[in-house]
Amino acid sequence: MSPNPSEGDYQVQGQIGFILRKANQRHVAIFASHISDLTPPQFAALAKLHDVGETSQNQLGNMIAMDAATVKGVIDRLAARGLVRLSKHEVDKRRLQVNLTDEGRRAIEELVPLAKAISDETLSPLSAKDAETLLQLLTKIS
Amino acid sequence: MSPNPSEGDYQVQGQIGFILRKANQRHVAIFASHISDLTPPQFAALAKLHDVGETSQNQLGNMIAMDAATVKGVIDRLAARGLVRLSKHEVDKRRLQVNLTDEGRRAIEELVPLAKAISDETLSPLSAKDAETLLQLLTKIS
DNA sequence: ACATTTTCATTCGTACACAAGTGATAACCT
DNA sequence: AGGTTATCACTTGTGTACGAATGAAAATGT
Numbered sequence: 001m002s003p004n005p006s007e008g009d010y011q012v013q014g015q016i017g018f019i020l021r022k023a024n025q026r027h028v029a030i031f032a033s034h035i036s037d038l039t040p041p042q043f044a045a046l047a048k049l050h051d052v053g054e055t056s057q058n059q060l061g062n063m064i065a066m067d068a069a070t071v072k073g074v075i076d077r078l079a080a081r082g083l084v085r086l087s088k089h090e091v092d093k094r095r096l097q098v099n100l101t102d103e104g105r106r107a108i109e110e111l112v113p114l115a116k117a118i119s120d121e122t123l124s125p126l127s128a129k130d131a132e133t134l135l136q137l138l139t140k141i142s
Numbered sequence: 143m144s145p146n147p148s149e150g151d152y153q154v155q156g157q158i159g160f161i162l163r164k165a166n167q168r169h170v171a172i173f174a175s176h177i178s179d180l181t182p183p184q185f186a187a188l189a190k191l192h193d194v195g196e197t198s199q200n201q202l203g204n205m206i207a208m209d210a211a212t213v214k215g216v217i218d219r220l221a222a223r224g225l226v227r228l229s230k231h232e233v234d235k236r237r238l239q240v241n242l243t244d245e246g247r248r249a250i251e252e253l254v255p256l257a258k259a260i261s262d263e264t265l266s267p268l269s270a271k272d273a274e275t276l277l278q279l280l281t282k283i284s
Numbered sequence: 285a286c287a288t289t290t291t292c293a294t295t296c297g298t299a300c301a302c303a304a305g306t307g308a309t310a311a312c313c314t
Numbered sequence: 315a316g317g318t319t320a321t322c323a324c325t326t327g328t329g330t331a332c333g334a335a336t337g338a339a340a341a342t343g344t
Contacts (some may be wrong), residue, residue: 007149010254012189015261016279017169017182019277022207022284024166026329032332040159041300048152058322063156065164068323070301077299088185094309094322119157125282134159134279141269141276142164167301174302183330200292208292212331220330236292236339 027122034114039072044109049100056095083107169264177255183216188250191242198237225249
């Protein structure tokens with residue numbers, strides 16, 4: 001029954017959205033098993049800040065694909081833990097500048113090797129070549 | 143400076159976790175542009191229910207990769223909108239059985255064609271062959 | 285039969301993620 | 315200059331997502 005392809009052949013588990021969600025879940029779990037005191041978004045914010053130095057909150061958010069409301073929460077939590085410092089921009093009074101503290105800098109520099117291990121473990125079911133292919137294809141749909 | 147590969151070459155934006163997160167963001171946005179009155183998890187729950195018929199909340203959660211706390215919220219919202227119906231299992235008094243209502247069945251059957259379009263649009267930057275490859279590789283790391 | 289362990293569901297707390305609305309400031313433009 | 319528009323940050327509300335703790339009921343082991 002139903003050899004009609006527009007009818008009964010839809011399986012959520014095979015859809016790109018579902019698989020993307022699951023892959024993400026697995027990655028977050030691997031991340032947490034290596035770095036338990038920071039979330040992936042928090043880590044991304046620190047790493048990017050280490051990369052570019054002082055920026056405004058919104059600018060940082062743009063760089064790591066977070067909207068203003070989301071980045072605020074992430075930065076507030078990092079600030080509460082003393083990893084970043086906030087200050088008003090001297091010229092543009094709207095802007096809230098974000099900086100790494102010494103502790104934040106130390107933290108991110110220590111964590112980068114772990115982050116590499118996390119990426120490796122996430123991709124460990126694949127050969128090096130397949131991992132490379134996956135990153136390329138995934139980038140295209142991002 | 144720093145030709146040392148273990149030092150300065152870490153870029154968050156190139157890591158699998160970051161790209162996965164971004165790809166997911168894009169997919170969710172595409173989903174919302176086609177189906178605005180349901181979220182991807184809600185849709186997954188309805189689709190799976192339509193597939194397997196009556197099940198318990200936890201069982202449904204297992205099938206669509208949601209833990210007990212998450213699936214409860216999703217199902218409660220679907221129930222509040224009359225798309226699913228909850229009832230106690232007659233034998234096993236711990237279980238909460240979940241069923242599609244007629245309205246829920248009508249909804250999911252109408253939405254499946256849209257869901258296919260969503261998957262297609264998400265994968266549209268890729269050739270059919272690359273899309274297939276992506277799904278396979280992604281499944282392996284899920 | 286009874287105690288131990290599992291399973292099912294719930295609740296609480298924390299953390300993204302984004303839409304929509306607000307207020308303040310800056311940039312632009314005639 | 316003065317009005318319009320854009321940008322920056324914040325707030326509220328909704329919806330995942332998961333850890334941890336709880337209580338009820340079922341399954342298991344002896």
